[in-house]
Amino acid sequence: xxxELASDLRLSEAPAWRGRPVGKSVARLWSxxxxxxxxxxxxxxxxxxxxxxxxxxxxxxxxxxxxxERLAGDLGHGDFYLGIAxxxxxxxxxxxxxxxxxxxxxxxxxRIKLARRAVGSLLVGLQSxxxxxxxxxxxxxxxxxxxxxxxxxxxxxxxRVGRAMGADGFRLYRHVILPAAxxxxxxxxxxxxxxxxxxxMSAELLVVAANQTSIGQQLQSAxxxxxxxxxxxxxxxxFIIGVVIDSLFGGLDREIxxxxxxxxxxx
Numbered sequence: 001x002x003x004e005l006a007s008d009l010r011l012s013e014a015p016a017w018r019g020r021p022v023g024k025s026v027a028r029l030w031s032x033x034x035x036x037x038x039x040x041x042x043x044x045x046x047x048x049x050x051x052x053x054x055x056x057x058x059x060x061x062x063x064x065x066x067x068x069e070r071l072a073g074d075l076g077h078g079d080f081y082l083g084i085a086x087x088x089x090x091x092x093x094x095x096x097x098x099x100x101x102x103x104x105x106x107x108x109x110x111r112i113k114l115a116r117r118a119v120g121s122l123l124v125g126l127q128s129x130x131x132x133x134x135x136x137x138x139x140x141x142x143x144x145x146x147x148x149x150x151x152x153x154x155x156x157x158x159x160r161v162g163r164a165m166g167a168d169g170f171r172l173y174r175h176v177i178l179p180a181a182x183x184x185x186x187x188x189x190x191x192x193x194x195x196x197x198x199x200x201m202s203a204e205l206l207v208v209a210a211n212q213t214s215i216g217q218q219l220q221s222a223x224x225x226x227x228x229x230x231x232x233x234x235x236x237x238x239f240i241i242g243v244v245i246d247s248l249f250g251g252l253d254r255e256i257x258x259x260x261x262x263x264x265x266x267x
Contacts, residue, residue, distance in 0.1 A: 068233075070232075205219060
């Protein structure tokens with residue numbers, strides 16, 4: 001009899017014990033999600049209020065609903081996905097080269113004191129240059145080609161990655177070498193991606209390479225028509241891609257910190 005009661009007690013307690021981690025995970029997910037959803041909702045309301053104010057005609061500034069309808073229509077066309085694929089391929093290729101170059105520069109600066117003093121100041125100056133300043137040189141050297149776009153992305157991201165990882169000498173050299181300092185390394189990667197993405201968007205607006213459809217080219221076409229609904233729909237796509245990739249870096253950073261016990265009270 002006692003054994004049966006003990007068995008029933010264990011069975012009744014098991015679901016509650018198992019449900020606690022799930023409930024905690026859901027609560028943590030919601031706590032991080034609702035501010036973002038609130039910001040999107042607030043932005044949408046402000047957007048609609050501006051449209052209702054009549055500040056610009058709806059042909060120039062359409063409301064959120066027509067833009068979302070246009071985006072839903074674009075999602076049914078293969079060219080739309082092809083443009084996204086071309087842009088993401090360019091971003092990934094340029095970013096991968098930039099990360100490799102940035103890591104090499106960071107280690108070089110950390111190991112050689114003279115290089116750290118010389119290259120560190122150079123990186124500070126180059127970092128202050130807007131990515132668009134590299135376009136004339138890229139076009140002169142590589143014409144209107146994929147190489148010109150990759151060059152701009154590389155210069156935009158590699159400088160930021162190298163600066164983020166190599167500016168503080170041996171301390172950041174350890175950040176590259178020692179797994180315990182991976183969060184700083186991920187932070188450098190995240191900064192590099194942000195600059196690569198912005199540089200790529202600027203490059204695609206100014207350079208049409210091999211008549212390939214890309215997000216930037218579609219933006220330029222929408223501006224020339226003019227087709228404000230498609231232009232705003234594409235801007236939403238760019239925003240979503242940026243948020244998704246930023247969230248991936250954030251998740252990677254949190255996972256690394258969790259594994260190394262660096263989250264503290266956030267766990």
